[in-house]
Amino acid sequence: MDEKMKNEMLSQFQGTASRLGETDPEWVEITAAFSRGEVSAASKLTDREQMLCILSTLLGCQGMGEFSHMLHFALNTGLDPAAVKEVLYQATAYLGIGRVHDFLEKTNQIMEQHGITLPLPSQSTTDADSRFEKGLEKQVSLFGEEMTKRQTEGPVLRRNINRWLADNCFGDYYTRTGLNDQEREMITFCFLLAQGGCENQLRGHTAGNFGVGNGKEKMYSVVEQCMPYIGYPRSLNAMNIIDETAKKFENA
Secondary structure (H helix, E strand, C coil), X not given: CCHHHHHHHHHHCCCCCXXXXXXXXXXXXXXXXXXXXXXXXXXXXXXXXXXXXXXXXXXXXXXXXXXXXXHHHHHHCCCCHHHHHHHHHHHHHHHCHHHHHHHHHHHHHHHHHCCCCXXXXXXXXXXXXXXXXXXXXXXXXXXXXXXXXXXXXXXXXXXXXXXXXXXXXXXXXXXXXXXXXXXXXXXXXXXXXXXXXXXXXXXXXXXXXXXXXXCHHHHHHXXXXXXXXXXXXXXXXXXXXXXXXXXXXXXX
């Protein structure tokens, strides 16, 4: 890594507290040159999309230390704090309260270090009376009329969770402002990719991404952006699912 790049990265990561630069300078140089140099240079995503993917992936794989570093980077380079909070809020539906709580606490600490006043303005567009209706409407717009049938024709033992998918997952989160539909489907893909063991859901949300305009080439770019933080095996598996889903769309 040349001196110019080192100085630029020191500025972008201002606020982080890590001794790895002293104890493991070679590891830091290899990983930084690859993730922030080679991979980012090859990316076809916007700067905002890159940051959303990285933060979502680190949430998904529970990489608290790197998440903290990259959050400083994201805020130093201009990512909207509301977008960051929306990543965390939406992660709750896919990772659970237990895995998001500590990341939300850490995010608040870092935002306060950056002089950001909390709480941020509300991004909610629903209330207790409208969350189911608006959530189901969002489900249908993203995944088709089959979502409505699940409320009335799905297995009886799944009625509760099907309702919760509409009023909670979509009504409480997807209807919020701060991120658009393309960004929400993209970060959901990252949550599922990074945590592993969610291949069926990853297939569904790959199709969801195609449906909102995040095509095959873009989804490959998303996986490439995530890869340094989760490794090659899960990334290659995700690319196989993208290929599989793309073929179904081509043959539809």
